[in-house]
Amino acid sequence: MPDAPPAMPRSLWAATAPPAPPTAPLRGEARTGVAVIGAGYTGLSAALHLAEAGIPCTVLEAAEIGWGASGRNNGQVIPTLSRADPDAIVASVPRELGGAEKGEALVGLIRDSAALVFELIRKHGMRAEAVQNGWLQPAHRPSRMRLVESRVRQWARRGAPVRLLSREEMAALAGSGHWHGGWENPTGGRINPLGFARGLAGAAIRAGAVVHTRSRVTALAREGTGWRLATPEGALRAERVILATNAHTPPGLWPGLHRSVVPVRSYQMATPVLSDNIRGTILPGGHALSDTRGDLHFFRFDAEGRLVTGGGLILPLGWEGRIRRRIGARLARVFPQLGEVRFDYVWWGYVGGTADRLPHVYELAPGVLAWTGCNGRGVALATALGRELARASAGVPAREIAAPVETRLRTVFGHRFRALGIAWQVARNRWNDRRD
Ligand SMILES: Cc1cc2nc3c(=O)[nH]c(=O)nc-3n(C[C@H](O)[C@H](O)[C@H](O)COP(=O)(O)OP(=O)(O)OC[C@H]3O[C@@H](n4cnc5c(N)ncnc54)[C@H](O)[C@@H]3O)c2cc1C
Structure with missing residues (x-):
């Protein structure tokens, strides 16, 4: 058998x-x-x-x-790579593989990739809870605003409809004063993956x-x-x-x-459906959000109003209790209006690292x-x-x-x-x- x-x-x-x-x-x-x-x-x-x-x-x-x-x-639909920005992507392609021209082609593919996902969902009538209200990347330290500004410049030069956000604008869109400003790409969004x-x-x-x-x-x-x-x-x-x-x-x-x-575990979790009052104060524009940290802070709502987030651990041992505590404490810091947090679903998957x-x-x-x-x-x-x-x-x-x-x-x-x-x-x- x-x-x-x-x-x-x-x-x-x-x-x-x-x-x-x-x-x-x-x-x-x-x-x-x-x-x-x-x-x-x-x-x-x-x-x-x-x-x-x-x-x-x-x-x-x-x-x-x-x-x-x-x-x-x-389920965050994001038209960027996690680390390399457009100039670095272009510079990474050796001449024998097509050099800068090929690098720009890859950058163009990434720039248009979120739009492609939403276009396919619309064209084929997929029931994927698609919300194309944009993707936010807030800066987790004031110094990271330099990185954010450079990202916005590099993507804008390649025709991406990106926008720099002040601290106040980001606080209003995120529903939290945790960050120091950031940027938005309106072609991104969220789906039921x-x-x-x-x-x-x-x-x-x-x-x-x-x-x-x-x-x-x-x-x-x-x-x-x-x-x-x-x-x-x-x-x-x-x-x-x-x-x-x-x-x-x-x-x-x-x-x-x-x-x-390298398969790297990423832990995911979802709260119960939150009350309309609380929901209206967090990501009120329906955005998906992942910040500038390497130990990424990321949040989005699902169609019914659960906040879906997660994180990473140094070691997998005893992972479930540890990730519940770690991310519970994170939510209390970032969105104190949530009060005490429970998670109805906790799971994990492998991200492919190079x-x-x-x-x-x-x-x-x-x-x-x-x-x-x-x-x-x-x-x-x-x-x-x-x-x-x-x-x-x-x-x-x-x-x-x-x-x-x-x-x-x-x-x-x-x-x-x-x-x-x-x-x-x-x-x-x-x-x-x-x-x-
Ligand atoms: C927990 C987690 C959170 C993430 N969050 C985001 C996010 O919010 N935004 C984002 O942009 N990206 C995110 N990612 C990354 C994204 O999910 C992946 O990059 C993407 O799904 C990869 O798709 P894939 O088809 O290449 O691989 P997969 O979806 O992994 O598919 C590979 C398939 O191959 C099959 N397979 C393996 N061996 C065999 C075999 N011998 N024969 C037949 N089939 C085989 C497996 O069963 C599997 O179904 C996340 C990833 C994880 C794990």
């Missing part, structure tokens, strides 16, 4: 998202044009765009639609894609001019392959790919594509990169893809000791957050 696939973890989103479209495991032998491994935003966006271009494709998912980061995240994953799957299936759940790919091997993907109950032959497994990439699926990304905090798109072999490294900002990015992977699989040359396409894997040094590296990084983030 093959191992039973893991069930969908308990979370706010699992409790509130509309049901997934019906799917079944792959049984027996099948053929397709493009095989997509993983049914998160990357895989499902790739499948939707392939199917809309008339290219046969089949998604194989080990567990359920949105089982990975795509069904567990905070599992609702979006399930909506993407429904749209992809309607467009002609095939999606098999409970179909873990156990082996991927060359066969003739194409590839053979083995699952516990079947096999799929495909001309091309997209590996959309990101932070959940298992060792052995492709040599070294799992070492290109050493340089940048996403990397790979052509692992002719016709085999992958990307890793959302570094915590992947709702919009994975959706947009999924589209680019679909274009590349459809034969669009690498020079026209809006991201550098690398052929050599960038594995993370010391990957085997990643638990230590993560603990050190979280501690270092907290230390840096207290300094100017």
